[in-house]
Amino acid sequence: MKPLGINTINTVKKISMGGxxxxxxxxxxxxxxxxxPIAETDDSGNLILPNTDYLAVLEWAAIDGNxxxxxx
Amino acid sequence: xxxTLHGTVSDNTAVLARxxxxxxxxxxxxxxxxxxxxxxxxxxxxxxxxxxxxxxxxTIGGTTAGRFTSTQEFVNDIPGFNESLNINCTTAxxxxxxxxxxxxxxxxxxxxxxxxxxxETTAKPFTFAFYAKANAGFDFAVGFRxxxxxRHCSGALFTTTTGWTRHVIQIPADTTGNFTNDANESLRxxxxxxxGSNFTEGTLATAWAGYNDANExxxxxxxxxxxxxxxxxxxxxxxxxxxxxxxxxHFQYESYGENLQRCxxxxxxxxxxxxxxxxxxxxxxxxxxxxxTGTGRVATGHQFPVxxxxxxxxxxxxxxxxxxxxxxxxDTGGLITMSAGAASTSSGHFENSETFGNDxxxxxxxxxxxxxx
Numbered sequence: 146m147k148p149l150g151i152n153t154i155n156t157v158k159k160i161s162m163g164g165x166x167x168x169x170x171x172x173x174x175x176x177x178x179x180x181x182p183i184a185e186t187d188d189s190g191n192l193i194l195p196n197t198d199y200l201a202v203l204e205w206a207a208i209d210g211n212x213x214x215x216x217x
Numbered sequence: 218x219x220x221t222l223h224g225t226v227s228d229n230t231a232v233l234a235r236x237x238x239x240x241x242x243x244x245x246x247x248x249x250x251x252x253x254x255x256x257x258x259x260x261x262x263x264x265x266x267x268x269x270x271x272x273x274x275x276t277i278g279g280t281t282a283g284r285f286t287s288t289q290e291f292v293n294d295i296p297g298f299n300e301s302l303n304i305n306c307t308t309a310x311x312x313x314x315x316x317x318x319x320x321x322x323x324x325x326x327x328x329x330x331x332x333x334x335x336x337e338t339t340a341k342p343f344t345f346a347f348y349a350k351a352n353a354g355f356d357f358a359v360g361f362r363x364x365x366x367x368r369h370c371s372g373a374l375f376t377t378t379t380g381w382t383r384h385v386i387q388i389p390a391d392t393t394g395n396f397t398n399d400a401n402e403s404l405r406x407x408x409x410x411x412x413g414s415n416f417t418e419g420t421l422a423t424a425w426a427g428y429n430d431a432n433e434x435x436x437x438x439x440x441x442x443x444x445x446x447x448x449x450x451x452x453x454x455x456x457x458x459x460x461x462x463x464x465x466x467h468f469q470y471e472s473y474g475e476n477l478q479r480c481x482x483x484x485x486x487x488x489x490x491x492x493x494x495x496x497x498x499x500x501x502x503x504x505x506x507x508x509x510t511g512t513g514r515v516a517t518g519h520q521f522p523v524x525x526x527x528x529x530x531x532x533x534x535x536x537x538x539x540x541x542x543x544x545x546x547x548d549t550g551g552l553i554t555m556s557a558g559a560a561s562t563s564s565g566h567f568e569n570s571e572t573f574g575n576d577x578x579x580x581x582x583x584x585x586x587x588x589x590x
Contacts, residue, residue, distance in 0.1 A: 198530040
């Protein structure tokens with residue numbers, strides 16, 4: 146399974162678990178499904194220990210035309 | 218209890234100087250391969266990440282025509298080691314574009330590097346050692362990159378031989394730039410096997426300096442120059458201090474169990490030891506029973522046996538193999554779309570995300586979780 150990156154992410158959607166939106170459902174270009182935790186932020190808006198997949202999603206989402214879909 | 222020294226004081230210096238009890242590099246003897254035992258073929262068409270042996274990243278940059286197989290290889294021709302990582306070129310690339318890059322990388326958290334005292338006036342030199350053999354003599358580079366301060370140093374090129382050779386690369390102390398005390402990547406060690414002009418057009422960075430990709434790998438050969446080519450490595454070892462081939466401490470072994478536990482900070486799964494992640498098997502499946510028929514009515518939590526570096530990405534597998542994102546209805550055998558989430562470094566949560574239909578029936582699934590650097 147290749148690491149997530151701007152060339153391997155197909156779709157991203159927020160999902161709710163335990164009543165909170167805390168996870169992203171990421172489908173990659175090989176059609177594999179990964180559940181990536183949304184990193185929390187501190188008072189200054191800095192991410193608290195994001196995993197590398199979440200950083201890859203943010204990089205992907207910053208490209209025009211790519212959108213993180215809202216939860217149902 | 219008295220400490221007895223054998224031989225001269227200098228004979229014992231190497232052992233006494235080691236400031237930490239555990240080897241800095243985890244799985245340096247390539248013994249643990251949770252994702253895939255044996256070979257993974259057809260690699261190289263994009264960044265590959267972690268493929269076979271744990272903790273060794275296969276990093277691809279640019280677009281290369283070169284393809285390779287990665288294998289956790291059992292070896293019997295190097296005393297003291299049972300496994301190595303073998304990279305075998307299967308498609309050559311003799312027209313190397315500027316941005317092409319292939320390296321085997323080992324990445325280390327900043328909080329595990331305090332004893333290097335990097336950035337202080339008392340900064341320590343360090344030494345990287347490993348065993349390698351190849352089909353011929355190649356010059357490759359080993360790069361050391363400080364991600365916190367955008368600095369790097371390449372030490373020197375090493376030259377492979379057709380037999381196992383222990384290479385020892387000394388890296389000077391760096392009094393500029395502390396490693397950040399956190400769980401993010403601070404130090405990256407790269408064994409660079411293929412690189413385009415972006416990485417070779419400068420002068421090898423033999424002293425610490427601001428990062429300049431042109432100075433990463435000048436003068437190296439390419440593992441992709443011929444399909445005859447292979448390289449095997451094992452015994453990766455990082456020591457604080459300045460050692461040469463005569464004074465480098467012996468490779469510091471851990472039991473397989475200790476080694477595996479340390480690897481689980483970055484990768485875990487429900488699959489058995491010796492079974493590749495994602496295989497079709499019911500061994501290790503998690504079973505939970507439906508408390509209703511609707512979405513989210515079949516749910517369970519799972520506490521990870523080892524805390525992750527950061528909240529992990531989770532992949533759900535089922536016992537049929539192949540498809541990810543689904544579990545299996547134990548009554549009907551049909552696949553059920555699932556979700557995982559609310560993950561912390563210590564636990565995660567799983568539930569069905571489509572109507573289940575069979576109140577009281579089993580939902581069966583496997584999972585893998587990763588929080589790599």
